[in-house]
Amino acid sequence: MKLTKIEQETIINFNEAERTASVYTHNEALKGRLLALCRTHPEQVRQTDVNRWGGLTFELPKKWLKVSPPRVLSPAQRAVLDRMNQSRQKST
Secondary structure, three states: OOOOOOOOOOEEEOOOOOOEEEEEEOOHHHHHHHHHHHHHOOOOOEEEEEOOOOOEEEEEEHHHOOOOOOOOOOHHHHHHHHHHHHHHHHHO
16 A cells, blocks of 8 residues: 555654654655664664654654744845856856
């Protein structure tokens, strides 16, 4: 049985009493990042479960979780970025 895209979810779960969070995901990029963290920080991040549909569950410090809005550029910053992109395109 294959899961639909809507069923391939990511769930982040934590409470106020514990210092760790649980992350269940089907997202390939997130799984890759979390697996890399398991290798580089085995004392803090660990894979706790795998299911038959490809979802992985990890445990990590909840203080590592972050929600951040996208960066908003000023018109001057946007102009500099546009010039840099044009220069790169001309050099290739």
